[in-house]
Amino acid sequence: MSDQIKHECGVAFIRLLKPLSYYQKKYGTALFGLNKLYLLMEKQHNRGQDGAGVATIKLDIEPGKRYISRHRSMAQNAVADIFEYIMKKFAEVEKEHPEKMKDAVWLKENMSFTGEVLLGHLRYGTHGKNSIENCHPFLRQNNWMTRNLVIAGNFNMTNVDELLEQLYDLGQHPKEKADTVTVLEKIGHFMDTEVQGLFDQFKREGNDDNIAITKMIADNMDLAKILKKSAKNWDGGYTIAGILGHGDAFVMRDPAGIRPAYYYANDEFVVATSERPAIQTAFNIPFEEVKEIKPGHALIVKKNGHVSEEQFSEPTEKKACSFERIYFSRGSDAAIYRERKQLGRLLCPQILDAVDNDIKNTVFSYIPNTAEIAFYGMVEGVNKYVKNYQRERLLNREDKITDEELSEVLALAPRVEKIAIKDVKLRTFITQDADRSEMVAHVYDTTYGLIKNSTDSLVVLDDSIVRGTTLKQSILKILDRLGPKKIVVVSSAPQIRYPDCYGIDMSRMGEFVAFEAAVSLLKESGHEDIILDVYQKCVAAKGLPAEKEQNFVKAIYESFTDQEISDRIAQIITPKGTKAEIKVIYQTLDNLHTACPDHLGDWYFSGDYPTPGGNKVVNRAFVNWMEGKNQRAYM
Template sequence: ELLRTYKDVGTVTEVFRLNHKAKFKSIMRDLEGPAAIGHVRYATCGKDDRSYAQPFERHHIAKSKWFSFAFNGQLANYPELREEILATTDFHLTRETDTEVINHLISHELSLNGEISALELLQRLAPRLDGSWNLVYLNARGQMFVSRDPLGIRPLCYAVQGPLFAAASESVALTHLGFDEENVHNVPPGCAVIVDGKSVRLERFAESPRKAHCFFEWIYFANAGSAFDDAGVYLSRKRLGEELARRETVPIADDVIVVPVPDTAKAAADSMAYQLGVPSLEGLIRNRYIGRTFIEGRNRADKVRMKYTPLPEIMDGKRVLLVDDSIVRATTLKELLALLKRRGRAKEVHVRIACPPIIAPCFYGIDMSTVSELFAPHYMAGNQITPEEEQRMAEEIGADSLRYLPVESLAECVGLPAHQLCQACVTAQYPTAAGTNLYQLALEKAQQRRSESCEGTCQQSTSDSTRIYV
């Protein structure tokens, strides 16, 4: 076989049998070759099913048309593209995922011209794709490219060292492979690194009049050891903690401690504690040895109890400043706060969030696609949170107080100009047309749900006066 795709559902350790040395070596022998692409799926649509796992492979008798590719991002105009494909071609779509749409778009271009270059292929795709879309591509001839969308919403890095080439979403993945830091570079938005066996070259396939790097990469998503687009993740989180400290209102005394929610909030928590002159302690231990499948199907309280262990020897009688990276749905946080007070025996828990309120969905690759599922919009009258709204939120989750960072702090803490960041989930200002349209649809759906809920409440309250509905 010129191309072979190996994939399954599970962690990398599980799929590649890393805990079984002989089986892992056998898999590696079977997959041996001069080039490879890989993907770890973070699903924002579709199913947890092997057929949705990437890379996607497209078989063809012609080597130039036989390819495999993987995709990091999310197409905001996926519904329109899917409808267009079904209406104007004889293609059949079997999955509810934008990856399959990209698969068909690439296949269509290759069917028109099997000898089309990687640069020409991307030039034809770019005007049709709205959203975030980093691609890695390999065909049966051994030709490869990695590309980043013109807005640069998701990060993409590459390295060349001696005869070796590698690319990854984060720089830390490349340094872990042994590439020297000075050889690791960002793929600029609208550019591709093309590898054809003879050369490795960086080429531009689309203009990039503006950038829209997702700020959530620095807040939460990326590894703390990574750096991309000239901004280090750890230093960004450190500055977020310093900003939290500057805005702290709890009187500092001997019974005040800072506790991070593991793991992404640790840098911000340590920095905040240092600025305040109080201890930053791991009063909350995360169980890193419990598999995701083990807790699936259990109720939320059980999941939190199994995932986190509060330490009463750290928190007993203390006023805890609990630092978290963000609040999306607040479901886990609410259970966690109850656990800290019940089992951790904390006297007070004051929640500090190293992020502004999440008020709008993400249509570019983070799994929060509806307004109704978000916590903050249920309490905020506008886009700027008030102290009264923060207090109502605190009461809802069981905290003694709650403080967010303002939107204005983000760019300064990340270290990039605000106009180069996508902050749509905290401002409701989207960098693409399809994203703006999807937000309007999401608002309409949320309003419809509220109206239906209100009607149900009114009907129930007139027929059953002994029950209370919120």
């Protein structure tokens, strides 16, 4: 993506089902879990560069000894920083008492982070302060083991105000207005209620031994019931992992399956992550054996090791995020790789039409680096066109083809080149606003001497175009210097028209070049009344319950075809003084669904939100834009 945006976080969970001595004997280290957690987090590093955190819980620790360990970091390489901190202590033991590193019992009793339940998190902050206090995992502490809670997640709730009000009604007083706090305290409240209910029940049954009752509570806690009550009024996209102090654990996924969650379990361990390839790589697990947590379900691992997937909320129509497939997740997932290639292939008819099928005088490239896989698919599609063209020319001739003509036909092939090259070092130098515009223009470098001046068309593929800022300030200026007669900018994603409210940092209407294009077309055509009408409807809907709101902002786009908006986007992003003709092509919604049939969450493009809170957010975002408020439309 040429315009960088922040997005959802990453989760890594491991539950070791055997004693640490088992892993010492089989794998040569009692730190098997920690080593694997590090791998899982590094293999999902694409999901968070704002910070990271790790927490572990030791099972069956005697009273008075620490059993919860946590460390968080906001260092530039947060994951490495965390594990350097953790492993430094083990390195000291290795140096002074190497025999103790082979004593799993001693390690568990004396060293932090030697727990059987491990939770890691990679953070991408979507809004607000970026401080160590915002880094997961979060702790809710209590002297009762069963009332301790550790959570980390990839989530965003659209109805934080409502959730906070419910906490007030319960008599709580949360320390801040944030969805992480409300989620933690909501689960914590019903966890407390469950513990107290079981305590009272066992007392009524004549049990007077409080120590025995504590164990009975741990054995009998109904985690699915706790999650069902906690999530009753949640509106958002989420994958949330949690550990209770005594050892029960869960990974829950929202009813629409908006956010991703995968897991694998055998008799040695249970592992869950936000991305499937992380599990495959870290544990050498075949693709088909890694399962997806079903929407509205929670993977539950009891302290006794029992593993189940239980429903906590009625699943709705599955709307798994399509942006996951287009851009955010790693393309090393076999399914994602195939889908991204298909996105590129499906663009070929539009691309060939834009260059008048002139393969001989067209250079194909992409804007690094996440568009690379879709680019391979596009090239395959162009090659297929070339082969069909050659077949028609050779088989359907009535006269004999000359050697010269034959050579020309057989020589036809797409010209594939690496044109734009990102200068990473220069990117890190851009710090001061006063110098930003000048520096941004040089973020990308280019390969000279590949374009025939005023003859060639240049096709560049991007995986999505959000704001168009980098295209206008940098890329198109650089590409125009090469002298092409036409530059065709292609997005493997459809036009991004609406804000996200489920964990991706796209919350302001004015940031979308498609919105800017539609508004300018309305003004130019004398239909500013539509803009005012949408505003009035959005304002009038402010007091309505979320489930009764509709997306009024759709009316901004209804007067124009997709192509008309794309053409206006081309005008907006074209820098002054550009000599080449600029054309913009976007993926169609139909093709997106064809390529990603299991990920139909397309609200960014269609405005069809998977939860009622989405409509409330988009309307509020429009009101903020109209009133000049540069703030996101949800808390």
